[in-house]
Amino acid sequence: MIRYSEMSIDYKKESREIKLDLRSKQLRNLVLDALSGGGRGHLGPAFSLIEIIRALYDTVLLHDPANPTFAKRDRFILSKGHGCLGLYAVLSDFGYFPKEMLNNFCGFESILGGHPESATIPGVEFSTGSLGHGLPFGVGTAMAGRLLNEKWQTYVLVGDGELNEGSIWESAMHATQHKLGALTVIVDFNGLQASGQIDSVVSLTPLAEKWEAFGFKVYEVNGHDTKSLETVISRPFNDIGQPVAILAHTVKGKGLISAENSNDWHHKAKITFEEIETLRSELEQI
Amino acid sequence: MRQQALRSVYELAKSNPKVLFIGSDLGAGTLSDMKKELPAQFFMEGISEQHIIGFAAGLAKEGFLPYVNTIATFFARRAYEQISLDIGLHCLPVRLLASGGGMVYAPLGPTHTAIEDLSLIMNIPNFKVFAPADANEMKLLIHASAQDDSPYYIRFGKGGERIVTEEYESFDYMPKIWGNSQSEAIIFTTGILLQHCLDARKKLDELGISCSVVHFPYLSNLNLESIKELFNEKTIILCAEEHVPKGALLTAILHGFMQIKFNISNLHAISLPASFSHKYGNQNDHLEINGLTGSKIALKLQFLLGKPPKSKL
Numbered sequence: 001m002i003r004y005s006e007m008s009i010d011y012k013k014e015s016r017e018i019k020l021d022l023r024s025k026q027l028r029n030l031v032l033d034a035l036s037g038g039g040r041g042h043l044g045p046a047f048s049l050i051e052i053i054r055a056l057y058d059t060v061l062l063h064d065p066a067n068p069t070f071a072k073r074d075r076f077i078l079s080k081g082h083g084c085l086g087l088y089a090v091l092s093d094f095g096y097f098p099k100e101m102l103n104n105f106c107g108f109e110s111i112l113g114g115h116p117e118s119a120t121i122p123g124v125e126f127s128t129g130s131l132g133h134g135l136p137f138g139v140g141t142a143m144a145g146r147l148l149n150e151k152w153q154t155y156v157l158v159g160d161g162e163l164n165e166g167s168i169w170e171s172a173m174h175a176t177q178h179k180l181g182a183l184t185v186i187v188d189f190n191g192l193q194a195s196g197q198i199d200s201v202v203s204l205t206p207l208a209e210k211w212e213a214f215g216f217k218v219y220e221v222n223g224h225d226t227k228s229l230e231t232v233i234s235r236p237f238n239d240i241g242q243p244v245a246i247l248a249h250t251v252k253g254k255g256l257i258s259a260e261n262s263n264d265w266h267h268k269a270k271i272t273f274e275e276i277e278t279l280r281s282e283l284e285q286i
Numbered sequence: 287m288r289q290q291a292l293r294s295v296y297e298l299a300k301s302n303p304k305v306l307f308i309g310s311d312l313g314a315g316t317l318s319d320m321k322k323e324l325p326a327q328f329f330m331e332g333i334s335e336q337h338i339i340g341f342a343a344g345l346a347k348e349g350f351l352p353y354v355n356t357i358a359t360f361f362a363r364r365a366y367e368q369i370s371l372d373i374g375l376h377c378l379p380v381r382l383l384a385s386g387g388g389m390v391y392a393p394l395g396p397t398h399t400a401i402e403d404l405s406l407i408m409n410i411p412n413f414k415v416f417a418p419a420d421a422n423e424m425k426l427l428i429h430a431s432a433q434d435d436s437p438y439y440i441r442f443g444k445g446g447e448r449i450v451t452e453e454y455e456s457f458d459y460m461p462k463i464w465g466n467s468q469s470e471a472i473i474f475t476t477g478i479l480l481q482h483c484l485d486a487r488k489k490l491d492e493l494g495i496s497c498s499v500v501h502f503p504y505l506s507n508l509n510l511e512s513i514k515e516l517f518n519e520k521t522i523i524l525c526a527e528e529h530v531p532k533g534a535l536l537t538a539i540l541h542g543f544m545q546i547k548f549n550i551s552n553l554h555a556i557s558l559p560a561s562f563s564h565k566y567g568n569q570n571d572h573l574e575i576n577g578l579t580g581s582k583i584a585l586k587l588q589f590l591l592g593k594p595p596k597s598k599l
Contacts, residue, residue, distance in 0.1 A: 118376065119376075126376070137341075137347070137372060138344060140344020143344070144345050144347075170332070171341070174337055
């Protein structure tokens with residue numbers, strides 16, 4: 001069996017130790033704007049995956065904020081819908097919708113809810129929330145590209161806890177059966193799910209070998225290292241071939257001393273202004 | 287009925303490259319001619335109902351018209367959330383071709399019978415739910431579906447059902463009527479039970495009892511307004527359906543009567559019981575024991591009309 005990961009690298013340690021640059025802090029502040037406006041939300045998941053989405057939109061994806069549905073765009077599906085604040089931050093930063101809308105997150109008339117909806121938000125391909133739906137849809141999207149002789153890539157971002165869902169593995173088998181080389185699955189591998197450490201709930205170990213056994217070409221990367229992410233995710237279009245799985249090692253709540261690796265900040269239904277200000281100052285200090 | 291439906295999908299696919307067929311391990315013989323001639327439009331996927339619904343939704347979002355076929359209850363029970371969210375929420379033109387509606391798979395037991403499928407899917411917003419009566423109606427419906435961007439759920443019978451509908455030019459979604467406004471009784475039904483209701487009508491006619499039959503192939507909007515001249519508050523109305531009592535045709539009729547402010551004191555119903563059956567046999571055995579065959583339906587109406595058969599003793 002060929003292993004694509006470089007086992008000598010301790011990605012977990014790297015993801016803990018890497019310093020965030022100015023842009024990553026700015027995007028996190030946009031997430032805090034939404035949390036402040038809505039008084040609630042999933043902070044931990046958003047701070048876990050924000051560099052992955054940043055790398056995709058900054059460098060990898062062919063996309064156009066002025067024409068979000070143009071036919072030849074690459075398709076990005078956030079299967080882990082509860083990480084939507086990270087996506088909202090990046091989409092608003094690119095001008096898909098005004099940043100001011102973040103202040104009305106979860107408002108009755110807001111387009112921005114606690115999970116992303118394609119019917120209302122420019123740039124969102126598929127409404128998600130209940131887990132395990134994005135990859136089956138993404139397999140369909142990738143197959144559609146093949147049938148239409150288009151060269152778009154399909155990227156599906158899933159959570160590690162989400163891998164408990166059987167539908168993920170149903171789709172993994174079919175992606176390999178169809179040799180969907182234009183499909184990339186990125187796992188936000190932060191090691192936590194709602195009830196605690198993933199290894200203490202339903203262990204995914206050995207995760208790289210699992211994806212390889214399902215026929216995927218597997219890479220591992222520090223999920224907060226934007227440059228490495230861009231390098232690993234970017235590749236020439238390849239319609240017929242092995243689909244790709246990228247295990248992006250991340251830290252839940254990355255960038256906040258009080259939230260890192262803490263399920264207390266997985267989701268909060270009530271967040272005060274004072275708490276937000278404390279988080280902003282923590283972000284400045286790192 | 288299933289053969290007609292799949293043949294119609296194949297016919298559509300020949301002239302429209304966006305039409306796709308997706309099955310879940312349905313057997314090597316399924317649409318083998320389409321597989322050979324239009325391989326890019328034919329997908330025989332694994333035993334993965336959750337996956338194939340999402341897969342079909344992804345294809346539909348990009349402009350394709352997927353016709354997905356598997357056993358009815360594997361759609362409605364196994365993949366309900368995928369059907370609701372991936373297809374219904376996104377209002378995508380995926381057509382679910384549901385084999386073995388009702389008690390068709392009675393010999394295979396309660397894991398395979400579809401007794402509550404219609405109620406489950408009828409309650410998903412954006413879905414259009416159909417139960418054609420025979421192969422004629424099925425063919426028209428499949429061809430009509432290609433012109434519609436809505437999600438479809440189409441319940442099949444066993445196959446080889448007696449042809450009871452006329453060969454209309456096109457499928458028109460409206461209730462189909464046998465009879466007139468002079469009838470003492472009227473039966474409302476859907477799907478393959480139509481043939482049994484027409485048998486009942488014939489038996490009653492032989493007894494000098496006038497009975498109309500209305501078949502609703504399209505269940506998501508009964509259009510009761512269009513047939514309200516057929517009955518009045520003295521007419522005995524019987525709803526007959528191969529489904530548990532709540533959630534499907536009877537519930538839709540009650541809602542329809544509320545809308546037209548019709549008094550329901552003469553409305554009666556026969557259906558499958560609200561329980562899992564642990565009996566096997568065949569579909570007709572279950573229709574018979576639950577009073578859904580022609581002779582049983584006729585007998586029920588005789589009693590409701592106060593004209594019970596005379597005892598032979």
